[in-house]
Amino acid sequence: MKFSMPQVGLMPKVGGLGALASVLLFATPAFAQEFDTGDTAWMLTSTALVLLMTIPGVALFYAGMVRKKNVLATMMQSFTITALVTVIWTIVGYSLAFTEGGAWVGGFSRFLLSGMELDAAHELAGTIPESVFMTFQMTFAIITAALITGAMADRMKFSALLVFITLWSIFVYAPIAHWVWAPGGWLRDYGVLDFAGGTVVHINSGIAALMAAYVLGPRIGYKRENLAPHNVGFTVIGAALLWVGWFGFNAGSSVNADTNAGMAMAVTQIATAAAALAWMFAEWFMAKKPSVLGAASGAVAGLVAITPASGFVTPGSALLIGIIAGVVCYWAVAWLKPRMGYDDSLDVFGVHCIGGITGAILTGVFATAAIGGKGFDGLVDGDSAQIVTQLVGVAATLVWSGAVSLILLLGIKATIGLRVEEMQEREGLDIALHGESIA
Amino acid sequence: MKFSMPQVGLMPKVGGLGALASVLLFATPAFAQEFDTGDTAWMLTSTALVLLMTIPGVALFYAGMVRKKNVLATMMQSFTITALVTVIWTIVGYSLAFTEGGAWVGGFSRFLLSGMELDAAHELAGTIPESVFMTFQMTFAIITAALITGAMADRMKFSALLVFITLWSIFVYAPIAHWVWAPGGWLRDYGVLDFAGGTVVHINSGIAALMAAYVLGPRIGYKRENLAPHNVGFTVIGAALLWVGWFGFNAGSSVNADTNAGMAMAVTQIATAAAALAWMFAEWFMAKKPSVLGAASGAVAGLVAITPASGFVTPGSALLIGIIAGVVCYWAVAWLKPRMGYDDSLDVFGVHCIGGITGAILTGVFATAAIGGKGFDGLVDGDSAQIVTQLVGVAATLVWSGAVSLILLLGIKATIGLRVEEMQEREGLDIALHGESIA
Amino acid sequence: MKFSMPQVGLMPKVGGLGALASVLLFATPAFAQEFDTGDTAWMLTSTALVLLMTIPGVALFYAGMVRKKNVLATMMQSFTITALVTVIWTIVGYSLAFTEGGAWVGGFSRFLLSGMELDAAHELAGTIPESVFMTFQMTFAIITAALITGAMADRMKFSALLVFITLWSIFVYAPIAHWVWAPGGWLRDYGVLDFAGGTVVHINSGIAALMAAYVLGPRIGYKRENLAPHNVGFTVIGAALLWVGWFGFNAGSSVNADTNAGMAMAVTQIATAAAALAWMFAEWFMAKKPSVLGAASGAVAGLVAITPASGFVTPGSALLIGIIAGVVCYWAVAWLKPRMGYDDSLDVFGVHCIGGITGAILTGVFATAAIGGKGFDGLVDGDSAQIVTQLVGVAATLVWSGAVSLILLLGIKATIGLRVEEMQEREGLDIALHGESIA
Amino acid sequence: MKCVMAVIKPFKLDEVREALVAIGATGLTVTEVRGFGRQKGHTELYRGAEYEVSFLPKIKVEVVVADSLADRAVEAIQRGASTGQIGDGKIFVFDISQAVRIRTGETGADAL
Amino acid sequence: MKCVMAVIKPFKLDEVREALVAIGATGLTVTEVRGFGRQKGHTELYRGAEYEVSFLPKIKVEVVVADSLADRAVEAIQRGASTGQIGDGKIFVFDISQAVRIRTGETGADAL
């Protein structure tokens, strides 16, 4: 028997407290006896796909963009973050994010996953074991943290990174995930639409990255020396794995192998393709050549922008979202960034934050009840208020993530220090931090 | 409730117009209300797997075989084609290929995917949402186009490629997919067996590649300079990802997570392994050393050859199909190609077209009702006519794809030109076309 | 309808002959008519994931650790073994491992997979087609053989490798898989717990690797020349793919998309992360720097150790298993190996054998009926005898695999020879054996 | 003896080698280098950041010959390497005071 | 003519090139090399096995100039490459007996 309440991803069918109440009725372990093997199969697969996005996806995507002397250190960041966030999520992150608590943060009832029995289910995902839901969500916490490292490339101290990510996962990621997705979270109740993590993952990591770029300061040689990517080939492979894995991210966020998952996959594919082409043509027009890095970046911009919308929009809208995201993000990195004067080395802000904001707003424009179900209307359905609601979600994320990230970074800088010595940066982090090098 | 009509992949249970009629009875959206989560889960996964075949699969497979100065441009071809064909498929390709029309091509009822509602289903895949079926088929259109680029390596103009692929996807891929798989398609009605795309994907891309090699002319230095693959390691990784992804290609073509999918996966694995060993031993015997490129190429040859047969044959037959394909394709690239005098740089014709023809014929030999179901008999079951039927399918594909590809290529050559300048080719396409290079 | 007998992976619910008898009641093809599409979907996916572990996973993991002149030869080993073991498994391996026979080895009833009809099911996996079960198990046979090659790096003759792997798969892998997993296998009846292959895959390959290192002798220059890994980046990518693929390995070993699969995935993720961090911190403390190779190795150590336990333990126990495995395996390669004087080049013994033994014992400690079901208690549930049972399993595997591997290796050495010529080793295996090189 | 060193375009290496062998050179050593000169490099643009790549890939060829062969070696390289276009490269001639074949210890012209 | 060859720290290449261009050098050739000297290398530790990496990455610059320019070229390189720290590298000056521009056949100082 399938869990009978219709669901659109993790979103309640109707916003506000009414939805919360009706959802909570299901929050007993009683219904957890019968799981759907198809849904479970898809969510096991989705979890693997989202893990693939970080390792080796992000690891390769970022490693290709740094200089050769920092390749291993860059991969090490994604790899270690995968391990570290897994442990934090197990101990306390999942509990804070997804158990009942208040509007701001969950509680400690799943501390060290206590109570997550073999046949437990989470109320947001009644047809699959809670162990699967917990691990699926874990992979989101991992990739969000890993994405930030793009702003820290080539100069971040490894020990400082571990401290930062530990605190950030607890004090930034868990609360924001709670606000947006957990029953009782205030942004969810407020009606913010974020199917698969446009705010929680992308705006969140993007603004944290901007803070990191700002506090760390630019790389030695920024704007003077040749800091060009040493191997865009790796970046393309990484982007390709991100693309493939994102099916798990977006279609997996349906938490069922159902029509929403199917449509989410379709619109993800379409928006990504459109954005890759849009960035490519924009760059071809402006800079005279269509770069490979541009096509890969455009694809990621499209993936980011469709993320919040993926459960709510039609294929036609996805095409438009992709085109807009590709052009806007190209503008953000090629025009806006040079004028802002910070060194967000691998453009986390330009692609993930700007792309995420673009997606959040366009979700308010293009969401339609025909796809998302009753109550999920955007501007195209005549509900112009949804855009405002979306902007509240964006602003809340920018403020909390930006402020707390800044405090954490300044605190670490003042204590153990954030940045490697100049000679270490010159020598390259591979040798300086890890005692290894690529032949 | 599962869709009750027994199915073998996309093939009708019995050939001819009778099957068509019976299939059409189901062509109403009514039955689309209840999908099977297991089937849907598998088809979502299969779609991701087939996408993985192109990016990063084909991208790596081909990039490893070119010279270092063309690595990025080669990856760019697969990456951009993924985006481009996605958009074309969304706008018009899917509609032309898979809606009812006539024997030759579908109609425009799914133009821009209009009418593909959340709970729509396609008659060929009644247990999964149409959004999934559409995207799954999209990944086939993508890889077919990407495969062609192997013949164009190191000298194709990027703009010309985009124009060619756009037209080719509309005028060659969509019709042939319609002929073979769509209800009403003439080759389907004629009884041609092609479980997962031996004709539609491999013969089709292989003959188009031959035309491209012919119209483009050989690379500068062909047969004089050292054009050896710069990194067979990438090619092995690419072949490995093709192998893994092909489970989605062949077992996914069952469109259900059923016994046919299981057997298709088993025979795919077996034929591929046999072909890899066959090519390797053939080369070891003829050229004195078993090359790594040979083993990888043999695996791909096996994958190609088992593709049309994968829903119809036993494991024992798969073993034979693999051995034959490995030896035949080795012969095609090592003996036949040098005697034909064209420069099909990465052997698309030798591996995909010859391998596809081998597979198509052997499907006629080894198809058995024990696996494919009633009506699917080949020579081993005593139906010697099936081989003739298969040859008609092969010939039709060769003629249409060959002729239209040739016309398109000559047309582009006469207008915007197909090939880069000599100095650009010397300098390498990475810098000349995309302004990037690998350190 | 699902197969009604509750199952924990391939393990019987109760040990001993009683279980065997009850299982055998189901060993008729009758129940095979109705499969579960969700279970089938997950097992198709799991098979793809485990294949991904070997190619490109192990291929990259190992290739990154050798010198540049041996990269292709190293990849070739994994790639060819994939093909070779597939054929052996098809012909005779599956039959010997998984058909009824005696306590020691199966029979020939599935010789060349005869009798594996389209709708056949294996008694261990009643809800999926036997074709899927057979292929899933095939991928285990493949990776076990491929893992051994890490001990042979840089000096093994390719022809000797093919002969060794052929014999080893038949005389070592198939029997041990039968002992531990097949109904009637003596270690299974004895009550040994091995959810996903700690003994069958890891101890087995690890001890065979030690024998290979011993018989082959050290690489030229061992302990004198710089034999450092040429590209730890590849190793990280390989480890990442192993990690992702291992979800199929462990959660797939549930053979259902059920609560056991979900919990197996969760504990796999947690133990792996803990082990990666444990190795990293241990190395950071001992050797002053946290190496990238160390983090990757720690992850693999964690994956190995959780493998036998993955269906029986809680997340909290997984955390402990990971920490212990990370530290123990670090000790095994950094302290123990230099004192043993053999050249297990890529540490198969230290990571897989020692990690596997650690996991086998800890399974005896941490197995709990709350996860594994009635009858699956370890020390934490008060059953101290389970540890002894586990040790019997370890010892049996060490003795049989060690002894037969040694005999096979000595036999090959005495006949066709195991090792390449000195000049070939100096020149590098890529050119010497395969006539190829990386630019 | 003379060491004739040339910086040439990479795709001309095979022709240069053949030309040198033709005049009797028995060995040569090549290095991948990057050159800066009259031939312009190119600009690479990554997400809006422009990097001037002023160095172009070149091949350095070193061939040691007896004094009597030096002029012919220079001519041979010139013949093999020339395309008539900018960036074809340079040839420099150094004096060598000694040459030794490691394997045999032969010295002077015998070592070549 | 002189061939001024310098082994420098990699990140100093751009400054050296600019300094050389400033004094009128029209071309130069660079090679990635590894150097052993007073500046210590480092140790790499792979799973307990220690490897001494005694060679450090360096860049070799070769610039051929007319005799009259040689001293200024040496100075320019020194200015561009110096950090004042160990491992800054060396400059060596060789005599050149002939120079040829492949494209035109010009010789001597005209070839540079």
Added chain:
Amino acid sequence: MKCVMAVIKPFKLDEVREALVAIGATGLTVTEVRGFGRQKGHTELYRGAEYEVSFLPKIKVEVVVADSLADRAVEAIQRGASTGQIGDGKIFVFDISQAVRIRTGETGADAL
């Protein structure tokens, strides 16, 4: 001063370095090169297409020493690099007219 340049087999580098250090050389520079000579290359065959790889991987060692040390440096390299087999390589000796240590500006033998 002399610049002793040797082309050797790659796996002999460590022995050569040790031999040079033993006789008092304080620094050296190595380059990965490819060599063509009496030692044959090999053939690579890719899907039936044969490519002659005539160049073999070699290491070039350059060490600048005072005139008085030149002969011993040659001997040291020979000792370290010799296997007695074809392809062991060559040693060439160049004159150097000047040497400068970039860091300090020291010149001549002091710069080494």
